[in-house]
Amino acid sequence: MNPMIETAFGLAREQYAALGVDVDAALEQLAKIPVSMHCWQGDDVQGFEADAGDLTGGIQATGNYPGKASTPAQLRQDLEQAMALIPGAKRLNLHAIYLESAEPVARDKIEPKHFAGWVDWAKRQQIGLDFNPTCFSHPNSGDGMTLAHPDESIRRFWIDHCKACRRISAYFGESLGTPSVMNIWIPDGMKDLPADRLGPRQRLVAALDEIISEPFDEAHHIDAVESKLFGIGAESYTVGSNEFYLGYAATRDVALCLDAGHFHPTEVISDKISAASLYVRHLLLHVSRPVRWDSDHVVLLDDETQAIANEIIRNGLLERVHIGLDFFDASINRIAAWVIGTRNMKKALLKALLEPIDALRQAEQQGDYASRLALMEESRSLPWQAVWDYACAREGVPVGATWLAKVKEYEAEVLSRR
Numbered sequence: 001m002n003p004m005i006e007t008a009f010g011l012a013r014e015q016y017a018a019l020g021v022d023v024d025a026a027l028e029q030l031a032k033i034p035v036s037m038h039c040w041q042g043d044d045v046q047g048f049e050a051d052a053g054d055l056t057g058g059i060q061a062t063g064n065y066p067g068k069a070s071t072p073a074q075l076r077q078d079l080e081q082a083m084a085l086i087p088g089a090k091r092l093n094l095h096a097i098y099l100e101s102a103e104p105v106a107r108d109k110i111e112p113k114h115f116a117g118w119v120d121w122a123k124r125q126q127i128g129l130d131f132n133p134t135c136f137s138h139p140n141s142g143d144g145m146t147l148a149h150p151d152e153s154i155r156r157f158w159i160d161h162c163k164a165c166r167r168i169s170a171y172f173g174e175s176l177g178t179p180s181v182m183n184i185w186i187p188d189g190m191k192d193l194p195a196d197r198l199g200p201r202q203r204l205v206a207a208l209d210e211i212i213s214e215p216f217d218e219a220h221h222i223d224a225v226e227s228k229l230f231g232i233g234a235e236s237y238t239v240g241s242n243e244f245y246l247g248y249a250a251t252r253d254v255a256l257c258l259d260a261g262h263f264h265p266t267e268v269i270s271d272k273i274s275a276a277s278l279y280v281r282h283l284l285l286h287v288s289r290p291v292r293w294d295s296d297h298v299v300l301l302d303d304e305t306q307a308i309a310n311e312i313i314r315n316g317l318l319e320r321v322h323i324g325l326d327f328f329d330a331s332i333n334r335i336a337a338w339v340i341g342t343r344n345m346k347k348a349l350l351k352a353l354l355e356p357i358d359a360l361r362q363a364e365q366q367g368d369y370a371s372r373l374a375l376m377e378e379s380r381s382l383p384w385q386a387v388w389d390y391a392c393a394r395e396g397v398p399v400g401a402t403w404l405a406k407v408k409e410y411e412a413e414v415l416s417r418r
């Protein structure tokens, strides 16, 4: 290891020790916290269905940066490149449209065998997999309704798709020895004012109840449901709103997925974690960055990402909060997007682990809010970056921005030839 990195780390360790922070314990913990990287950043949410259509469902990947993956082998190669540039534990989050089959397979007929290639790959990478039914980009979601659809046959199709997905998710968990978190997000909503807000929600409850009725071992599979405020073309009404899913998750004991882009612009999911944790056992996070709307920009090391990490660590929620990412930027190198966003999530977790929390709590308990604010602000400029560099270097992952050269090299040698 570069001696400058070691020296800086040694000095940082002493500075943190003086504040009562155990840097070695923080590093050990950081290495074990998995961040689930979303496969869909690699190909703009396109997937590999033999009869794939355009991306629909009120979400958009804007940009046309060259070199995107268009086969499972290319996507896996790109993921391997990205993962090699990110320290610590990682998982991969797959959508159902990332199946492998030469022939078209109806979504309600997909099976574990269509994902065997991903499981083999995950075993080689020693990572866990997470999963998602894909209830969009399909003729049966064309009018913006799926599990809440008034037509029984369309509802049946999506219920059967979600049931098939749960079997695939349990297969992931059983094969890889780590539970797969399967997140149900549906685009159901209306562009203009609905006359009936209740009926679709009643249908959605019934559909979800049927979907989760088949029991699976929690060691293999965990159900999650994701709320949303609005989507493009569903501005006036979203069936699966936050109140809807908070109630559903709490009463059915399934995980609640909080997506950073799915709330009113001044609402933040960091403030929802502690509240929801009192009523639901598991939370899934879709860490993302909304810019004016649910735009799914690449995650930054900004105040909200930091606040999310702080809430998980301060409240001891690592066993109950599953950290996933959800952004898709097609305007820049897609591997760089993965690396920037995932490294930022991990940097935020490290900073949270290094926070002198005892001193902050003590100041708060004494009503000394000036000290609390002063300590919080001073702790922003503690030498966490020396600890981060050390964490990267000891794993053989590029330090600082040196990872960018690897991405450029890969772009010249692989992406530009696609």
Ligand SMILES: C[C@H](O)[C@H](O)[C@@H](O)C(=O)CO
Binding pocket: 040, 045, 059, 132, 185, 226, 228, 259, 286, 294, 326
């Ligand atoms: C592709 C994802 O499932 C999707 O982004 C969903 O999680 C979401 O956030 C929709 O806005």
Ligand SMILES: [Mn+2]
Binding pocket: 185, 226, 259, 286, 326
């Ligand atoms: Mn999401």
